[in-house]
Amino acid sequence: MTGSDRAAVVAGLGSWVPPTVVTNDDLARHLDTSDEWISSRTGIRRRHVIDPGGSTGDLAVEAGRRALKSAGEERADIVVVATSTPDRPCPATAPEVADRLGLGGVGAFDIAAVCTGFVYALGTAAGFVQAGFARSVLVIGADTFSTILNPADRTTRAIFGDGAGAVYLRAGAATEPGALKGLHLGSDGGQSDLIQVAAGGSRQRSTGLPAAAEATYFTMEGRPVFAEAVRHMASSVTTTADAAGWAVEDIDKVVLHQANARILAAVAERIDVPLERFPANIERVGNTVAASIPLALADASADGELLPGQRVVLGGFGGGLTWGSVALVWPDITAA
Known part of the structure; x- marks a missing residue:
């Protein structure tokens, strides 16, 4: 396969949200808001939030595990985590995610582009695959914005929820389904x-x-x-x-x-x-x-x-x- 024929192909998809649900009515018990006010302006009626002690990495691991399962794979050459709420300011979250997934030793890094982070991560991962530097990349988008919201701000608290999603990219032909x-x-x-x-x-x-x-x-x-x-x-x-x-x-x-x-x-x-x-x-x-x-x-x-x-x-x-x-x-x- 030549470089021009080689592409990153989506071969697996996984997702995970934490089990705790916060409805608009739940928010209205503590803030000056209502289900009607929130839903009419945003279309949102509920969101999931992590429990105390949980982290972005926890969600990323579960979504990544599911993407690997979807692809029928156990390994990836690189792990990329798109997030603006890393577990710690330093180091990046991705290396620990890779280790917890049993992928220790592979290249792993974070990308911070907020809500565009997943697209930036896909583009970066596709470049590695198309250049022949990697045969597969696990791309995870994960955030826990509930941890950085002002508890008294009815607007931002109504909008954001926590979750993670991932895709498994493999090298393939530019003409096949799934090729980016x-x-x-x-x-x-x-x-x-x-x-x-x-x-x-x-x-x-x-x-x-x-x-x-x-x-x-x-x-x-x-x-x-x-x-x-x-x-x-x-x-x-x-x-x-x-x-x-x-x-x-x-x-x-x-x-x-x-x-x-x-x-x-x-x-x-x-x-x-x-x-x-x-x-x-x-x-x-x-x-x-x-x-x-x-x-x-x-x-x-x-x-x-x-x-x-x-x-x-x-x-x-x-x-x-x-x-x-x-x-x-x-x-x-x-x-x-």
């Missing part, structure tokens, strides 16, 4: 303050001053983020479809980062693709950040929405700002 194609990535660091945790990094710590309590929590400017998310995800999807040689109207499924039901509807309208082609699980899991896309894939596959042979575009938008998308013909796999 048409990757598109973008960023705008000039708007990095729109989505952030202000404290905890070198910029704040180098001052030698203690961080204000509110600076340690996640913040997001909702209105501009909404507009930027719609604009960039719509543009990225069309760019990727064109690179894959597809007309936008020929895309069977558009699996986007599950940030807000209104964003999905706005992107669908902007690219003139029926909303019915946009699988959504945000109602029951919320915004799970880097886990969002693989969780949506797993649910769509289990629900029979995602079928072998369909033309699929995956797309994300998140802090950085970052955005990106990738295309594939969905393979005949069963999520675990």
Whole structure:
């Protein structure tokens, strides 16, 4: 197989969410909010959160294990974990995840691109495979945003949930189902303050001053983020479809980062693709950040929405700002 014929092929899919469920009514018992207020603005009715002492790595291990099982594999050459809530600031979470999966000794590293992290990780992993540096890569998106939310902020607490999703990539032919194609990535660091945790990094710590309590929590400017998310995800999807040689109207499924039901509807309208082609699980899991896309894939596959042979575009938008998308013909796999 020549370099131009070689591609990273999706061969396994796994997902995991922690068992503890927090409904909108649960939030309303402690915050000035209601199920109607949350669901009408976001489309979210429930989310899963980790129990005390749990971590992003715990979720990543379970999703990774399931992706390996789905692929019928026990090994991977590289493990990539996309996360913005690592178990510790140092070291990366991926090496420990690899060790717990029995893959000790393989290359393992994290990628931080917030809600676009899974797409960035797919692109990075595909590069290793296509260049011949790896025969297989386990790509995991995992986040536990419940650990960085202000307990008194009704907006962010309503939006985010915890979870993990993973895919197993193997080397294969560029023409076979599951082969990744048409990757598109973008960023705008000039708007990095729109989505952030202000404290905890070198910029704040180098001052030698203690961080204000509110600076340690996640913040997001909702209105501009909404507009930027719609604009960039719509543009990225069309760019990727064109690179894959597809007309936008020929895309069977558009699996986007599950940030807000209104964003999905706005992107669908902007690219003139029926909303019915946009699988959504945000109602029951919320915004799970880097886990969002693989969780949506797993649910769509289990629900029979995602079928072998369909033309699929995956797309994300998140802090950085970052955005990106990738295309594939969905393979005949069963999520675990």
